[in-house]
Amino acid sequence: xxxxxxxxxxxxxxxxxxxxxxxxxxxxxxxxxxxLEAQQTRLxxxxxxxTKLSVQERALNTDLAMAEDRITALEAKVARQEQELSQLEAxxxxxxxxxxxxxAERSRTEASLSGLLxxxxxxxxxxxxxxxxxxTDWRMAERDYAWTQEIYKVIGERQQELHAQETAMAEAxxxxxxxxxxxxxxxxxxxxxxxxxxxxxxRFRQSLSSVRQxxxxxxxxxxxxxEMIQTLNARLEQALSRGDIExxxxxxxWPAKGRVVRRYAPEAKPPVRxxxxxxxxxxxxxAVAYGRVVHNDTMRGFGRVVxxxxxxxxxxxxxxxxxxxxxxxxxxxxxxxxxxxxxYPGANGPGVYFELxxxxxxxxxxxxxxxxx
Numbered sequence: 001x002x003x004x005x006x007x008x009x010x011x012x013x014x015x016x017x018x019x020x021x022x023x024x025x026x027x028x029x030x031x032x033x034x035x036l037e038a039q040q041t042r043l044x045x046x047x048x049x050x051t052k053l054s055v056q057e058r059a060l061n062t063d064l065a066m067a068e069d070r071i072t073a074l075e076a077k078v079a080r081q082e083q084e085l086s087q088l089e090a091x092x093x094x095x096x097x098x099x100x101x102x103x104a105e106r107s108r109t110e111a112s113l114s115g116l117l118x119x120x121x122x123x124x125x126x127x128x129x130x131x132x133x134x135x136t137d138w139r140m141a142e143r144d145y146a147w148t149q150e151i152y153k154v155i156g157e158r159q160q161e162l163h164a165q166e167t168a169m170a171e172a173x174x175x176x177x178x179x180x181x182x183x184x185x186x187x188x189x190x191x192x193x194x195x196x197x198x199x200x201x202x203r204f205r206q207s208l209s210s211v212r213q214x215x216x217x218x219x220x221x222x223x224x225x226x227e228m229i230q231t232l233n234a235r236l237e238q239a240l241s242r243g244d245i246e247x248x249x250x251x252x253x254w255p256a257k258g259r260v261v262r263r264y265a266p267e268a269k270p271p272v273r274x275x276x277x278x279x280x281x282x283x284x285x286x287a288v289a290y291g292r293v294v295h296n297d298t299m300r301g302f303g304r305v306v307x308x309x310x311x312x313x314x315x316x317x318x319x320x321x322x323x324x325x326x327x328x329x330x331x332x333x334x335x336x337x338x339x340x341x342x343x344y345p346g347a348n349g350p351g352v353y354f355e356l357x358x359x360x361x362x363x364x365x366x367x368x369x370x371x372x373x
Contacts, residue, residue, distance in 0.1 A: 036232040043225045046218050053215040060211060064204040071197045078190045085183045091176060098172065105165060112158055234333065245289050245310040252288040252368045253335060255318060255354045261347050264364045273362035274317065274355030278347035285318050285341055285352050288369070289334045293326045302353065306338045317355040320344040 245252075255277070262276025291308030294315070299305040302319040306326060309315055322342030332338060344351030356365040 032232055032236045036229065036236060039225055039229050039232060043222065043229065046222045046225060050215055050218045050222065053211055053218065057208065057211045057215060060204055060208040064201065064208060067197055067201045067204060071194065071201065074190060074194050074197060078187065078194065081183055081187045081190060085180070085187060088176065088180050088183060098169075112154075245314045248289055249368050251370060252365075253286070254369055255288055255316075256283055256285050256341060256352050258283065258351065261351070262353070264362075264366060266362065274353055275365055276344065276346040276351060276353050278344070278349060278351045279341045281350050283341045283350065284337045285321060285339050287332045287334055287336050287338050288316055288356075291316065291332055293328055293330045293332060296324055296326050296328060303342055304339070308332060308338070313359055315357040317353075317357065319353040319355075320351060 256279045258277040258279035260275060261278045262272050262274075264274060265272040287308055289308075289310055291310045293306065294309045295305060295307035297305065299319070304319075304321040304324060306318045306321060306324050307315055308318075318338055320342050321339035324339030326332065326338055341350045341352045343349065344353060346353065354365065355362050356368055357363065
């Protein structure tokens with residue numbers, strides 16, 4: 001789970017840093033290059049992994065947001081359905097009350113119908129007993145006939161009312177029960193959907209937490225790899241410079257950034273056996289290659305001078321320094337600061353004078369330094 005990955009993150013990062021320790025024991029160019037290639041391969045793999053994890057994290061965030069939106073919409077729908085069910089339950093009460101009213105009305109209708117039938121019965125008995133031919137009063141017969149017809153008419157109406165009332169009651173009950181059942185099923189289905197969406201939401205959150213932890217661990221390891229590669233590059237530079245400064249001819253960095261005010265001109269009057277560079281105030285002066293400090297002191301006409309020995313034959317000289325923290329015999333890597341530029345008469349301001357010598361003979365540094373400063 002995510003907690004397990006998070007718990008292993010710190011030891012993994014410490015282990016990754018620990019693997020950088022043997023770097024200091026690599027001495028040959030071939031060993032350093034192999035180690036550098038291996039770390040660069042790991043670096044590319046981690047970068048690809050981080051890219052994939054970031055894409056996965058964005059997708060999970062989108063899925064989680066969509067699930068939350070669906071849950072919100074579903075909860076609103078469930079609320080509406082539950083409200084509808086409550087309304088139907090309330091309507092059921094009204095239907096039951098109407099049913100009771102119809103039942104009472106039906107009882108009254110049946111009582112009325114019974115009374116009408118009782119009125120018809122004496123007429124029927126009299127007609128059967130005496131017969132129509134024995135009636136002496138035709139007016140009474142006509143009246144009885146009209147009365148009988150009216151009673152039959154009312155009885156028919158009462159019977160139609162009973163039928164209509166029974167039909168209405170049955171339809172109301174059936175409709176209410178069907179609607180209630182339908183809404184109950186909908187509420188149950190929505191509840192099941194909501195439970196599934198909540199489970200999906202929890203799963204998305206767990207996956208997102210796991211992916212995020214993996215990405216953070218990969219980013220931490222990436223930082224370790226960058227640090228290790230930087231260390232290996234520095235070691236490679238030292239190995240190259242230790243081996244032979246001649247291998248770096250044409251690729252040596254400039255000792256300082258600035259404008260050249262003196263060019264190599266040994267035949268000039270007075271001769272110039274190096275380069276004079278005008279720089280900004282406080283500009284650092286750096287070693288052009290790996291070397292060992294053989295001189296760090298003031299020299300008449302040159303101010304403070306640092307001289308580095310490269311191998312057994314090459315020397316570099318840095319003059320007019322304001323200060324230098326180096327000590328005799330100290331090893332200096334290429335690009336390492338040897339001091340700060342001081343006042344250089346050739347620039348009438350801050351600057352540095354630089355020479356490259358083979359044994360004790362000054363040689364033109366233009367062919368050794370990078371073409372651009």
